[in-house]
Amino acid sequence: MFRIESEKELLRAFRSRDRKHVELPKGTQLPLFVRDYLSWVDPYGVRVFLVFVAPGSKQPTGIAFRRDQQGDPTLAPKMCDWCRTSTDAEIGMLTTDVDSKRRVGVYVCLDLRCGERLEAMSDRSGRSDLDDKARLIERMARFASEALGLEPGSEA
Numbered sequence: 001m002f003r004i005e006s007e008k009e010l011l012r013a014f015r016s017r018d019r020k021h022v023e024l025p026k027g028t029q030l031p032l033f034v035r036d037y038l039s040w041v042d043p044y045g046v047r048v049f050l051v052f053v054a055p056g057s058k059q060p061t062g063i064a065f066r067r068d069q070q071g072d073p074t075l076a077p078k079m080c081d082w083c084r085t086s087t088d089a090e091i092g093m094l095t096t097d098v099d100s101k102r103r104v105g106v107y108v109c110l111d112l113r114c115g116e117r118l119e120a121m122s123d124r125s126g127r128s129d130l131d132d133k134a135r136l137i138e139r140m141a142r143f144a145s146e147a148l149g150l151e152p153g154s155e156a
Contacts, residue, residue, distance in 0.1 A: 001033065001034065001035050001036075002033075002034050002053045002058075002060060003031055003032065003033050003034070004030065004031060004032040004034065004038075004051070004060065005030065005031045006030055006031070007024065007030060010022075010024070010030075010032075010051065010060075010062070011062075013051050013059070013060040013061055013062035014049075014051075014062035014063070014064060015062075015064075015148075015150070017097065018062070018063075018064035018096075018097075021042075021047055021064050022049060022062070022064060023042050023043070023047075024040075025040050025043075026043075034051070036052070036115050036133050036136070036137065037050065037051065037052035037053075037115065037136075037137060037140065038050070038051040038052070039051070039111075039112035039113070041111060045067065046066060046067060047064055047065065047066055047067070048064075048065045048066075048067060048094055048110070048111070048112055049062065049063070049064055049065070050062065050063045050065065050112055050140065052137055052140050052141070053137075054137070054140075054141035054144070054145075055134070055137065055138055055141060057141075061141070061144050061150060063096055063140075063143075063144060063148070064096060065094035065095060065096050066094065066095050066096065067092070067094060067110060068093060068094075068095050068105070078091060079091065079107075080107065080108045080109045080114060080117075081106050081107050081108055081139070082106070082108050082109075082114050082136055082139045082140060082143075083108075083109065083114030083115075083117055083118055083132075083136055085109070085114070085117045085118070085121065089109040089110075089111070089113070089117060090109070090110045090111070091107060091108065091109055091110065092107065092108075092110045093105040093106065093107055094106060094108055094110065094112075096148065098147070098148055098149070104147040104148065106143055106147070114136055115133060115136065118132045118133055118136060
């Protein structure tokens with residue numbers, strides 16, 4: 001669990017190149033108490049934002065993704081790379097800029113509601129979702145580190 005006190009603190013979690021795109025959902029009340037991670041889709045459905053605290057870090061990390069045009073949906077993977085669920089969720093590629101010349105992507109649930117899906121699966125099976133959610137956050141942190149070169153919790 002982590003807390004975000006202000007919009008300024010939330011924006012600081014994102015790389016400077018992404019901050020201009022961050023738009024909080026209408027009605028967001030600060031401070032925010034975040035159990036696992038925070039994600040939301042912009043009002044136009046073009047960008048998806050993710051804020052999490054990597055294992056071993058105290059500072060939140062933010063990633064601004066784009067929902068790029070999807071190709072043939074029959075060719076898209078049917079399993080999310082992060083939560084490893086293959087439910088009725090729409091799975092596709094979210095992309096983000098590494099720098100001005102390179103983009104990277106990951107096949108995930110396009111609404112990033114992975115945590116809710118893990119909870120639902122755990123509820124149905126009668127087991128705890130704590131380990132599954134810890135692995136989910138680890139996968140998010142690995143993407144931030146390996147694909148974007150972000151050190152967890154560092155200012156970008």
